Amino acid sequence: MAGSPTLGGLLRLLLKHAAFTVGGGSVTTIALERDIVDDLRWLSKDRYRGLYGLARVTPGTNILALVTGIGWDFYRWPGALLGLACAAIPGAVLATLLAAGYEQAYGNPMVRRFLLGAAAAVCGFIAASIWKLISPYLGAEGRVLTLVVFAVGLGVSLLGISPFPVIVALAVMGYLSAR
Amino acid sequence: MTKLLVVYWTLLQSTLSSFSGLSSLPVIRHELVVERHWIDDKQLSAAVMIGRSTPGPMGVYVVCVGYFVAGYPGAVAGLLALATPALLIILLFRLLGDRVDDPRVKNAIRFVIIGGAGFSSATLIGMGRSALTAWWLAGLAALACGLLLRTRIATIWILAGAGAVAMMVN
Numbered sequence: 001m002a003g004s005p006t007l008g009g010l011l012r013l014l015l016k017h018a019a020f021t022v023g024g025g026s027v028t029t030i031a032l033e034r035d036i037v038d039d040l041r042w043l044s045k046d047r048y049r050g051l052y053g054l055a056r057v058t059p060g061t062n063i064l065a066l067v068t069g070i071g072w073d074f075y076r077w078p079g080a081l082l083g084l085a086c087a088a089i090p091g092a093v094l095a096t097l098l099a100a101g102y103e104q105a106y107g108n109p110m111v112r113r114f115l116l117g118a119a120a121a122v123c124g125f126i127a128a129s130i131w132k133l134i135s136p137y138l139g140a141e142g143r144v145l146t147l148v149v150f151a152v153g154l155g156v157s158l159l160g161i162s163p164f165p166v167i168v169a170l171a172v173m174g175y176l177s178a179r
Numbered sequence: 180m181t182k183l184l185v186v187y188w189t190l191l192q193s194t195l196s197s198f199s200g201l202s203s204l205p206v207i208r209h210e211l212v213v214e215r216h217w218i219d220d221k222q223l224s225a226a227v228m229i230g231r232s233t234p235g236p237m238g239v240y241v242v243c244v245g246y247f248v249a250g251y252p253g254a255v256a257g258l259l260a261l262a263t264p265a266l267l268i269i270l271l272f273r274l275l276g277d278r279v280d281d282p283r284v285k286n287a288i289r290f291v292i293i294g295g296a297g298f299s300s301a302t303l304i305g306m307g308r309s310a311l312t313a314w315w316l317a318g319l320a321a322l323a324c325g326l327l328l329r330t331r332i333a334t335i336w337i338l339a340g341a342g343a344v345a346m347m348v349n
Contacts, residue, residue: 017234020335024237026299027327027334034331050279053288054271056295060194060264061238068265072272080269088262091235092242096254098229099243106225110346115232117319117345119310121338122231124323126303131328133296137289146293153297158304167291174290178283 005042007075007082013040014067014086022118023125025063030132036070043070057167064088183256185215186248190241190260197238207244222247231306234335236261315348 005013013035021028029052037048051073055066064087071083098105105111137146149170156166189210197203204227211217226247230240238261245257278284311317319341326337 019234020333022232022234022334022338024231026296028236030327031334046280046285049292050285050288053291054268054275054279056288056291058264058268058271060197060267061236061261062295063236064238064262064265065268069268069272072269080266084262084265087235088239088258088265091233091239092254092258092261094233095229095239095242096246096251098233099226099246099254102225102229106228113346113348114342115228115345116310116316117341117343118232118338119306120316120319120345121323121334121341123303123307123310124320124325125327125334125337126299126306127320128324128327130296130299130303131324133299134293137293149290149293150297150300153294154300155297157298157301167294170290170294171287174287175283178286 003042004074005040007079010042010071010074010079011082011086014071014083015090018087018090023122023129025061025066026129026133027125028063029066030129032066032070033132043073047073057171182249183252186211186217186245186253187256187260190245190257191263194238194241194260195264203238203241207241211244211248217248218244316345319344 013032017028017031017035021031033045033048036042037045043051051069052066055062055069058065064084067083067087068080071079071081073079075082106115134146134150152166152170189207193203193206193210197206204223208220208223212220212223223244226240226243229243230237233239241261242254242257245253245255245260247253249256275284279288307320311320323337323341326332327334
């Protein structure tokens, strides 16, 4: 481990991802892991994944819970609140401005054309982030179990069942089945 | 003021009841489109589209919903509703504390992560059906996936490149 970040350094990193990483929370999760775990070594992979697991069982937007948890882990309330603000505000401001001008912008055929390509890229980003999330668990030992749990999540979601009880049930099953 | 509080409370309920992607959508549609008629389906779709196009979480579309209902104050109410539930992780942190490193807790987290990837896959299937309507769009998606996995190019540049290619294709 290379040590803890300064509060300013942490907030700069969160702002960078909030302003420049598109594709939703799962893509940001992987991009943050690359920076915080692989490059900067502020957290171990286990610690980061532990925080991510907590964020997944927190109601609401997972990536905001994750950055709040990361901020809390390093700097308690100042880190949590400022981290949350850095992660939420840039996208919210941009989204509000786009909402204010959306009728004019989306009436433009070139903008609609651009968004076609952008939406395709976002699909690719999500596919990549799904692979990055599950690939560490596809070793020979746990492959079948991983695929079964993955299929449960996919099936439940496709059937339109509320994910909350399923997530809780998966957490309990994982807890009880640990060896 | 009352309208803003209703907007905040409705959006907060929707975000509190969701754990991934757009699963907060049914609550918002029921309350604001069907029951109160404060926005219509066209505005709701626009909000989702904007949420997908901007950096940050896709859940940011609730900010747009707030804007469509009550202008800039509504957007602030949406932002607060989006951010408030994230603080619950601190409660979980305090409850679990150092037990995050316990093998049983780690295995529980493993199950949650893998199951969560399954939920994300369902979102991808839904988005893919509406977004990948031609072979070249599927190709762009595959290329974006490969670039994200194999390179360190920031996603915003990949997205801009995909948009530029789409503008050039007839």
